[in-house]
Amino acid sequence: MTAAALISRWTGPARRRGLLNDALLFAPIVLALSVLAWRLAGLPVGAAVLAVGVLVGLIVAWRRAARFDRPWLVGKLDGSRRDMEDSSELLFADPGTLGDLQTLQRQRLFDRLETGSPDALAADWRRRPIIAAWAVALVVIAGALLWPRGEDRPVVLSPAAESLPAVAGVPRLVGQNLRIIPPAYTGLPMRDEPRLDVRAPQGSRLEWTLRFEPEATVPALVTLGGAKMALRRSGDVWVASRVLDASFLYRVDAAAGRGPVPPLHRVDAIPDAPPSIRVVSPTESLSHVTEGQRTWTPVFAVTDDYGVAANARLRITLAMGEGENITFTEREIALTGSGSARDRRFSQRLDFAALGFGPGGDLVVQLIARDNRSPGPQEVRGPSLILRWPSANQAEGSGLEGMVTTTLPAYFRSQRQIIIDAEALVARQGRLSADDYSQRSFVIGGDQALLRARYSQFLGGETEGEPQLPTSEAGAQHTDDDGHDHGPRQAAPTFGVVEDVLAEFGHPHDDSPAASLDPETRELLRQAVDEMWQSEVQLKQGRPDLALPHANRALNFIKEVQRATRIFLQRVGPKLPPIDPTRRMTGEREGIASRRLPLAPVEAGDGPVAAAWRALGQGPEAVRGPVVLDALERWIGANGDRLPDALALSGAVDAVRRDPDCASCRQRLRALLWTAMERPTGDLVRRRPADDAGARYLGALEGGG
Incomplete structure (x- = not known):
């Protein structure tokens, strides 16, 4: 063995x-x-x-x-x-x-x-x-x-309140009870309603218990759309249940269409509202680090109608550096709230040294909280709070005619990211198909084009196209159709005036808000834009490896520009058309365009509503007999989300359809249609006529004494 x-x-x-x-x-x-x-x-x-x-x-x-x-x-x-x-x-x-x-x-x-x-x-x-x-x-x-549960509590029927006339041999509702069992996460108790019209939290289980006399054979709950909920017999009563996922209208059909039509009943679903996040401290969205401060403790308050989850997340974004040297780090930390389930407080003490937060940086925090809805808790993000630590190199100002600002705006931060994306794409070339590789390179080239366009604004927009070589050939001369305004030329030169010299022999390009650069800075920016152009060309042709040298040289030129101390920006006022003093106080209106605004008809989408409203009225378009309501019902189904009360309007339509001669039903439906129609936009109001004093004043102006 x-x-x-x-x-x-x-x-x-x-x-x-x-x-x-x-x-x-x-x-x-x-x-x-x-x-x-x-x-x-x-x-x-x-x-x-x-x-x-x-x-x-x-x-x-x-x-x-x-x-x-x-x-x-x-x-x-x-x-x-x-x-x-x-x-x-x-x-x-x-x-x-x-x-x-x-x-x-x-x-x-x-x-x-x-x-x-x-x-x-x-x-x-x-x-x-x-x-x-x-x-x-x-x-x-x-x-x-x-052990007895709430659901096992005996049901006590209440008398029915449908007020239907008794018909021999036709069953009718005589006892009713509607049990509402809210979702467990709400913490609400089960309750019994003696009426069939109720409001309940969305997701609740509804249980009907009904009794009919004489005994019914096939009773059912019929919704307004035509769907039926079958009732099952349990002793001498009939029961049915369903989960409340949306509001609906229904009627209890005890006799399968025989006898009088039962009235409609309404069940409204109360949706679970998402949690609300409020900032307790600090009171401002933007704060600055004070002298000697080493920690920061933001405090948030989260409220919800049924309960807030005990745990939340705090998203921390740290931006350090200036210009092209900006670095971003993002992390999330778990927080545990305090207080009651419906009103919790979340706070966290942030240590600057542990986070690596220092001068010249921004610390941005945002709370992410959830409620306790099950299944599918609702998640919300609170407002962002910014803590700024000013650097030693602050923007300066003086009483000069110009303003002083840093060399480049803060949004010029993406050239380094373009290089990083291109290097990552080159590293993955072997794992991508040729088409995918070219497409991703083209997308990076589009980002490079956007960045080049932004830097071109500092050069008067001249480098939006392909950069031109600095030659003295005829093609490099400026013409009247070179794409930008040359300004009016002076009739005769004036000795010693720079603007006149420019008007005589060239045209000024120093009109952009940030174009008052010294010649060395302008040349560096021009070289950076030229390299960006070459990088863009190679990227859009699917050759990121050839674009990297140009992109790196552009980044180096940008860094050299950043080392410049300051740029003086000219202060420019509005350019208004000149005033002709010879026409003042003459009353001449030749050449003055009309200031009357054109009126365009408003396109309204409530045609079926307006037609039904007119048909139910007393005007020439009124219909004395049955009104065609099919188009109106389709319109209600398509626009129910924006209506103030779509269920009430559907119930009124059903009442008029079943009894066209009911005057009160027609009047109620017409009133609801008026509230459902779109409000007309504000019309132009004609100026009121002049009173006696105004008429004498106008007459005096016209020379009538």
Whole structure:
């Protein structure tokens, strides 16, 4: 017999006995927990607990069964049988490696082993722990099943209030009750409503209990759209249930269309509002670091109608540096709130040294919180708070005619990112297809074009196209159609005036708000834009590896510009057209354009509403008999989200359709249609006529005395 067969034969009974002991001990625990979960949280949760318990039990049983192996068998044989003479290990030894005495002893052990039974190695039944576990589990299960829940409370029917006339042989509703079981996460208790018109949280379970006289055969709850909810019989009452996912109108049809039409009932679903985040401290969205400050503690308040999750996340964004040397780091830390479930406070003490926050940086925090809706909690992001640490190099100002600002605006920060993106794309070239590689390179080229256009603003917009070589050829001369305004030329030069010299021999390009640059800075910017152009060309042709040298040179030129100390910006006022003094106070209006604004008709989308409103009125378009309401119902279905009360309007339409001669129904529908129509825009109001004093004044102006 092989060693494996010997181990399997002698460990089999012990393994089976151990599995049965574990199963009998673990099963009552899982069963009791499953019943408790079912009674407390419903059947789905109970089934989930049972499935998890069975899975955990199987894993534990498999791991415990693995202990019945060769060392266990050797130890068990040596400990329980004296005839093995502590030599059971020889049963599994290789005969070729044994001596004569060992071989003789091994044969004796096999002979003695046949006199015993494998069942003798099995452990005893764990009777006391098993009996105790089952006793406790049965008590827990009985208590869970017998403990009264809100849903098990007996239903007390209220008299029906539909006021329908009694018809012989036709069932009618005489008793009613509507039980509302809100979702567990709301914490709201179950309640019974004697009326069939209710408001309940969205996701609640609605349970109708109805009684009819005489006894109905196939009653149903019919929604306004035509869908039916079947009622099932339970003793002398009829019951139905559904989950409230949206508001709806319905009627109780007790006689399957026979007899008078029952009135409509309304159920409104109250949606769960998302949590609201309010900043408690600081009071301003932008704060500055004070002298000696080393920590910052923002405080947020989160409120919700049913409850805020105990944990939230604080997103921290740190921006350090200036110009092209900006670095961004982002992290999220978990926060635990304090206070009641519906109004929690979240705060965190932020240490500047631990975050790496220093002069010249911005620290931006934003709270991300959730409510306790289940399933699908709602997540919201609060307002961002900025803590700014001003650097030593601040913008300066003086009483000069110009302003002083830093060299470049803060949004010129993307050239380095273009280089990073291009390098990453080159590194992934082997893992991308040729088309994907070219497409991504083209996208980076578009970013390079946008950045080049921004820097071109500092040069008067001249470098928007392909850069021109600084030559004196005829093609480089300025013409009247070169794409920008040259300004009016002076009739004659004036000695010593720079503007006149420019008007005589060229044209000024220093009209942009940020173009008052010294010649060295302008030249550096021009070279940077030229390199950006070459980088853009290579990127859009799918060659990012050839674009990187140009992009890096552009970045170097930009850094040189940043080392400039300051730029003086000219202060420019508005350019108004000149005033002709000869026409003042003359009353001449030749050449003056009309200031009357054109009036365009408003395109309204409530045609079916207006048509139904006119048909229900007393005008020439009124309809005395039945009104065609199909188009109006389709319009309500398409525009229900923007209507003030779509259910009320649908109910009024149904009332008019069923009783066209009901004057009060027609009047109510017409009133609701008026509120549903779009409000007209404000019209132009004609100027009121002049009174006596005004007429005398106008007459005096016209020379009438």
